[in-house]
Amino acid sequence: MASRNRGNPLALAVLVCLSERPMHPYEVSTVLRQRAKHESVRLNYGSLYAVVGALERRGLIVAKETERAGRLPERTIYDVTDAGLVEMHEWLSDLLSTPVKDYPSLEAALSFLAALPPDEVVDLLGERARRLEFELAHVSATRELVERHRLPRLFWVESEFQMVLRRAELGYVRQLRDEIARGQLEGIEWWRTVHEHPDRPPPDPFVDPVATAEQLASPTDHA
């Protein structure tokens, strides 16, 4: 009963919307956008109609009626089923209670730091820090606007969380940038040498050459 892959969280968004009242898919998309949920859940029409179809096949929602205004395309109004309400409840509970491995793009980039020369990395991280500051300023500006509309915090906790993550990222980026700039990052001599002499065979990256022998002697899986 743990977190078997449930796929696109947009399907959860659809269940939540339909649990309020029956809607047609396009209305779901406008409601989500009005509430700025498309900042937290990837939303586009291709996926929307795909997940609605899938939810219907799984019996979690049902087509209630179809109407037509003029010669515009037909609108199919869906309603959530009891099974759908159960699934929504379980899915949300799972997401809240169980951390899953996300793959933030910065983590990937940091994995390959050594492929770029250190001085370039200093500049690039500085650039990122500046952009993060700008973004944070922008987000808190719009948040103030929302607050002035008196929409209770309950409805924008996700943007609060977003800012927490962004601030943590900014802190780390700044710190790492400074450490590289000041030559304090462990391994920096190796890093510099490799990029200054791309032709020469790279020297040993290990901090303590004695340890290398140990390392090779005992092929422990530290992977």
Next chain:
Amino acid sequence: MASRNRGNPLALAVLVCLSERPMHPYEVSTVLRQRAKHESVRLNYGSLYAVVGALERRGLIVAKETERAGRLPERTIYDVTDAGLVEMHEWLSDLLSTPVKDYPSLEAALSFLAALPPDEVVDLLGERARRLEFELAHVSATRELVERHRLPRLFWVESEFQMVLRRAELGYVRQLRDEIARGQLEGIEWWRTVHEHPDRPPPDPFVDPVATAEQLASPTDHA
């Protein structure tokens, strides 16, 4: 020259590996696993051979030679091209310098907090906090192992960053849980009422009913 979508970061990982020395795809996958990069970049064979094929079509890598050991499948050894090195450089620079919107699953879940009753949410967030603590302990244990092998920090900054994010998440989750438990989260009365009387039409969620009128009067886009 900005961040046009470059697709799967696994392709970047391949470029980085091949920039060290020519390899066949399977060797790329074992190298990435040895260095624990599969913690930061989604890695599986289906995608690996797909991205290698795409890189070849785009002229960023070339098949150098193919060998065969016994009657095992043929191994195609690839090498990076000059264009590939340029692409690697640009891609990495982009990733480092430009923050992009990731969609962490907890952010999606928090977007729909109000769909679950508050007391359940308190329990679920408590559960998550406990699991995060467990994970953090686990990660710092393996990190110590890596340190004892004297592998310089330069090669595990990504796991450092991962821990920074996890700790920030833990802090926020704990705080939010406590605020809900203590009834301090703005909007909690509405939240409780809605779940205690699912039949009754929901009351106005706005903090200050007077503001609602203003809100309706000036349809500013706060989306």
Next chain:
DNA sequence: GCTGGAGTACTCTGCTCAAAGTACTCCAGT
């Protein structure tokens, strides 16, 4: 009265990508 842009409500197309499968080798154990 006609053009052009914003909005409505989807549909189509083709790529991506994860999981599982395939087909072999090498070796340890019995």
Next chain:
DNA sequence: ACTGGAGTACTTTGAGCAGAGTACTCCAGC
């Protein structure tokens, strides 16, 4: 000699999904 499990090196498959496209309406402006 034979079975079985771990490892090697890919290939196949089909669902998922993003972006672009379609076909209409409504309205403002000249």
